[in-house]
Amino acid sequence: MNIICLDIETTGLDPDSDEILQLSIIDGAGEILFNEYILPTEHDCWPSAQKVNHISPAMVQDCKPLLYYADTIQRILEDADVIVGYNIRGFDLPFIFNGGIGYDAKPGAIVVDVMIAFARIYGKHDDYHGGYKWQKLRTCASYYSYYKGKAHNSLDDARATLFCFYKIFGDPPKLSRRLTGVYRSTSNFVKRKSPNPVKTVSTPKSGNLMIGFGFFVLLVFFSSFDPFWLVIAVLLLYFGFKRHKIYKIFKQDEVSKQAD
Template sequence: MEKDKILVLDTETTGFLPDAEVLQVSILDGNGTVRMNEYFRPDHTSAWPGAMAVNHITLAMVADKPSIGERKEEISHLLRHAEAVVGYNIFFDLKMLRQNGIFVPGRSHLRAIDIMGPFSDKYGEEKDLPLNKYGHYKYQKLITCAAYYGYDGGGWHDSLADTKATLFCFWKMVEDGTVKI
């Protein structure tokens, strides 16, 4: 698979529930080229204190930004022309995009590669961590994955910083055989 056909994606949102709105979308291609990094003004949400405590995105930061609907064709176009989309908990990000009106191709047209599960299994096995009640290792945070692979970036919970860390970890995991492309 060509690196420019791989997209690495992350979102920051107003929350996790079905009414949550996207506040930031960052997309890199497999070469690390920024294809999108944009903040969005929510259409219906005027406060998100819980999410703001994590992502530090304030209403003032997005007040003059476009709504995601104004960029939905651009985001959908990027996804339609990719062969794979990679992320750390990518299924949450794709759900948030769909929930906010973005067309996300189905699995027969776009392969979604979530590196959180494979990393958490690798990390749990190597650390001899206990399994949870469902027989799986506890999911690890992106910062743990990045530290494990020697990534020295920062700015956590900014979608561009998280996307850069995810891209770095993805290629390390491909290299060590944890993830197959």
């Protein structure tokens, strides 16, 4: 049975608008299969989330975006018989799939949400929702005397989740879809997000027309010696040469980009 356990850190709590900052996946023995900080493509800062996960924009500014790892992540997910996580159905997987990672579930594969399973074991009733109240991973880990690692680091959280998974379901685990927190894994084919649209920069005008017209008006001045035409000529030549300078710089930058 190929077991994997995953956890993420994000810019916020909304899978539809927030993004992944860190993704960690370990196998059933706790070996690291994937552990990367991720560069968000639509967020420059996330002050509220940063207070919790301590991941700053500077920490991820040189990292790769999620889709850079899409094939690797998809392969790991699709090879798994059991995908384990804490609030994985309502949080981790929606973030991963909304981030553009496709997934074709292996026949018979299951998802185990340790949070749902532990809520029943902890037994605190939620009168508002009419079920068992969900508990934080820290509470679950403490319940099973697991105190290793640092909370809100996805790799440490994945290890804590895997530990609790074995405490609940046994080692080797005895799993059935009749058990609380165990679900049939379903495929998710998503259209990968296209990168942010490239802002096209229009080529600035060369200013040649203004310069030419400025010299023409200057000739008119010399033939009439009317100060009005001199003022017009000076303005046309000033702005024409200024525009031409900008045009030359733009062209030089284009040549440099092509050379790179």
